[in-house]
Amino acid sequence: MRLLAIILLTLLLLPTTPAAAATNLAVAATPSASYTSPWENVNAINDGVDPPRSNDTANPRWGTWPETGTHWAELTWPTAQTLTSAEVYFFDDGGGVRLPASWKLQRWSGGTYIDIPGTYPTAADTYNRVTFPEISTVRLRVVLQSGAASVGLLEIKAYGESGTPAPWNPPAHLVTPLNEVWQHVESTYPNLYGFRNYGWDQVMANGGSINYCVRWDSNATVTAAQRDRIHATLARQFKKWTDLMIGQEGWPYTDVPVKVVGWAVRDRNQLQWTDDSVDIYVGDIRENAPQCAPACGRFFNQNGTYPNCPGGAARHYDMSLWLTAGMGGGAGGDWGQRLGSEYYLANLDADNMHILLHEIGHSFGLDDFYDWTPSGVCCFLMKAGSASSITEFDAWMFRDWWRHLKSRYGL
Ligand SMILES: [Zn+2]
Known part of the structure; x- marks a missing residue:
């Protein structure tokens, strides 16, 4: 017997399927942050929701208002992950939370955080992608230096050696x-x-x-x-x-x-x-x-x-x-x-x-x-x-x- 209550939500933005079927490893991690405004939610950073824009008023967000300076958000996996790229979507509401002045990724190794070399763009309304030589880590940290105001993120994605996923192959x-x-x-x-x-x-x-x-x-x-x-x-x-x-x-x-x-x-x-x-x-x-x-x-x-x-x-x-x-x-x-x-x-x-x-x-x-x-x-x-x-x-x-x-x- 089936009783499936259908509740209509106001708006659905289906993300387009990426051309390369790489697996976003971020969704399997546990998120944490240096500080989170009480009305925001650090779980937003890897909830798998693709934001419609940097001033996203519909989905959960991570933000640090009114704190400024250096802040970080981090993903922790139960086992080491092999990573070759990551992308972040910045939160910018045009007021108390703006794009960072700069940012970088760090990996956890030998009891300390080590900078991941790369080119770090800071664009609004899109994913900012960074590729780097293959690393293995249980933690990936996004370190943000505030600029005009506090900082925040809407989403982090992390990718490994795009191991080709098994094709759809039923008997x-x-x-x-x-x-x-x-x-x-x-x-x-x-x-x-x-x-x-x-x-x-x-x-x-x-x-x-x-x-x-x-x-x-x-x-x-x-x-x-x-x-x-x-x-x-x-x-x-x-x-x-x-x-x-x-x-x-x-x-x-x-x-x-x-x-x-x-x-x-x-x-x-x-x-x-x-x-x-x-x-x-x-x-x-x-x-x-x-x-x-x-x-x-x-x-x-x-x-x-x-x-x-x-x-x-x-x-x-x-x-x-x-x-x-x-x-x-x-x-x-x-x-x-x-x-x-x-x-x-x-x-x-x-x-x-x-x-x-x-x-x-x-x-x-x-x-x-x-x-x-x-x-x-x-x-x-x-x-x-x-x-x-x-x-x-x-x-x-x-x-x-x-x-x-x-x-x-x-x-
Ligand atoms: Zn049934």
Whole structure:
């Protein structure tokens, strides 16, 4: 079953696909900065959004107003990256934040930062590209010297030896059915490319992880051990999908951790733990079921900022795992997955919890197949009742979604 709420955003600027299919390694890094104005967001620098102009009023930005002098923003990767070029897009609002007087890149080596030689342009309204001899580093720092005012950045991209990405190469017998599926998706969902809250968007917004809140739609009690097993099962099933993407079509992650940040419940006494490892929401009822705070939910805050979430952005949730007593079947969408609480608890050790897997598929855009079947394939998870695990065809449909959406991340 599919319940995908389509929310129209005001404006969508789809970046053009780069001619050379080089992978932007920046999106897999963790951003930080010497200073960030409280109303700006350092996560802007590698969120993959191509700015429309230096005076960007629509997307997140990193800026240092009112600070001036030397400031830096930096990308940190979990492992060393081989880089041969980078480009930055300056933030310039014509007032308190202007183009820098000068800037440079630095790499981290031997416990210190070393300047990267190159030619450093300072143009507004475009990417400023620098190429350099191949380096290997876990940190890339952009050092800005302020000029007329404070400084800021809208985006940093970093590229390696443009290793030719593996070409799109599904098994020959799946090419025709995959094309049929995509044509069907495009004709069924006119706002397909405008919608910005697929599981893909959520993972990319977090830099390679996903946050969940559990809606405990039952009067049963839950022990700490059950809580942890519910989380572990969710993580294990989610990973069955995301592992399919490793090394595929510029996908930047090798692991997509699942964090459960909250639980929503009718009565606090149902939850038999006292630790504060998750946020607990009591008595906020929507759709006749407990829900986690809307201020912390991605569904309600699709610009990716959570100013009113008590725990801040770190405790936001992208999806809900909604477990309803007495429910058969399931539902899935950009908001998460819903299924029976008894079914979930009875299948904690199952290798494949097929209803959950199917509904996670919906959260990443995959469709149902109630009324048609693609040519030459009989049985697969997204055709309900015909398979109980992710098949090769499901895997290639999943990758095909990313292939069609990845250009929005400059990939
Ligand atoms: Zn379905």
